[in-house]
Every structure is written in structure tokens, then in C-alpha cells.
Amino acid sequence: xxxxxxxxxxxxxxxxxxxxxxxxxxxxxxxxxxxxxxxxxxxxxxxxxxxxxxxxxxxxxxxxxxxxxxxxxxxxxxxxxxxxxxxxxxxxxxxxxxxxxxxxxxxxxxxxxxxxxxxxxxxxxxxxxxxxxxxxxxxxxxxxxxxxxxxxxxxxxxxxxxxxxxxxx
Numbered sequence: 555x556x557x558x559x560x561x562x563x564x565x566x567x568x569x570x571x572x573x574x575x576x577x578x579x580x581x582x583x584x585x586x587x588x589x590x591x592x593x594x595x596x597x598x599x600x601x602x603x604x605x606x607x608x609x610x611x612x613x614x615x616x617x618x619x620x621x622x623x624x625x626x627x628x629x630x631x632x633x634x635x636x637x638x639x640x641x642x643x644x645x646x647x648x649x650x651x652x653x654x655x656x657x658x659x660x661x662x663x664x665x666x667x668x669x670x671x672x673x674x675x676x677x678x679x680x681x682x683x684x685x686x687x688x689x690x691x692x693x694x695x696x697x698x699x700x701x702x703x704x705x706x707x708x709x710x711x712x713x714x715x716x717x718x719x720x721x722x723x
Contacts, residue, residue, distance in 0.1 A: 562615040562625055564607055570626045571607075571634050575718050592720075599710065599717035606714035634715060641713040648705040655698035 572581075584592075593600065610629055617625045710716040 560617050560622065562611055562617065562622070562629070564604075564611055566622075567607055567611060567615075567626055567629065568604075570630060571715070572718060574630050574634065575638055575715070596717055596720065599714070599720070602714040603717040637713065637715050638719060641709060641716055641719060644709040644713070645706060648702050648709065651705070652698055652702040655701070 610633055614625075614629050614633075619625075710720070713719075
């Protein structure tokens with residue numbers, strides 16, 4: 555589509571971003587009620603997303619070479635896809651840290667029990683039972699899970715396109 559001297563319309567940019575980031579199959583699965591509920595539940599992130607679109611439009615919305623589609627694609631490739639990749643990598647890191655913290659917490663709990671095994675002649679089954687009864691493993695799971703939830707929320711807050719990426723679940 556050729557438009558010379560025009561600016562990219564916000565709705566066109568938004569639709570193009572949805573097309574790029576959200577699988578068509580996911581959108582086809584959603585009912586109108588799902589869409590309305592998602593919009594209500596994500597009012598804050600949606601506002602941040604629209605502000606981000608407005609900023610992109612103001613910064614890069616002018617069409618210099620007359621190719622409207624290419625101008626939209628340039629914004630998506632230059633700004634949106636890297637931001638989506640960064641957000642997904644942040645979430646991957648949160649989950650990797652969660653798994654690592656859970657594993658190390660269990661190993662530390664069991665490792666401290668190994669000292670009891672050597673000095674107290676207590677079986678491994680008894681050690682694990684003691685660790686569970688004392689809440690060592692459970693408390694660790696709760697602590698690292700809460701930390702992961704907080705980190706995930708922070709990542710969603712920091713990324714204005716998380717509004718769209720949340721649809722891909």
C-alpha cells in the first residue's frame with residue numbers, strides 16, 4: 555500500500571502487531587466474552603501498550619518512501635519484535651531462577667541432613683521426613699515461588715507489549 559507524506563494510523567499499527575505476535579489459532583479460540591474479559595482484566599497493561607504505540611507513531615510514524623506497509627513492518631521489526639524477545643527472555647530467566655532456587659533449596663536441606671546421617675546414624679528417609687516436618691522444603695518452595703511471581707509481575711509491568719503477549723497462553 556502506497557501513501558506518500560502520510561503517517562501510520564494507530565489502529566493499523568496495533569492490528570499489525572497483533573498479527574505478528576499472537577498466533578491466529580489463539581485468536582480463533584477466543585470467544586467475544588473472552589475478549590471482553592481480557593480487556594477488563596488488563597486495563598493497566600492495555601493503557602501502557604497504547605501509550606507505547608502512540609510514542610512509536612510519533613517517533614517513527616511518518617512515511618518517507620510512500621510504502622505504508624513497509625513503514626509498519628519497519629516499526630514491528632525494529633521495535634516490537636526485539637521488545638517481545640526481551641520480555642520472553644526475562645520470563646524464561648525468572649522460571650530458570652525458580653527451578654534453580656527450588657533445586658538448591660532441596661539440596662541444601664538434604665545436605666544439612668547428611669551431617670545428621672554421619673553423626674547421628676539417622677536414615678535418609680528419616681532425614682527427609684524431618685526436613686519435611688520442619689517445613690524446610692515447603693518454606694523454600696513457598697519463598698522461591700513468591701519471588702518468581704513478583705519477578706514475573708515486574709517483567710509484565712516493565713514491558714508495555716506484555717498486554718499482547720499475554721494472549722499467547
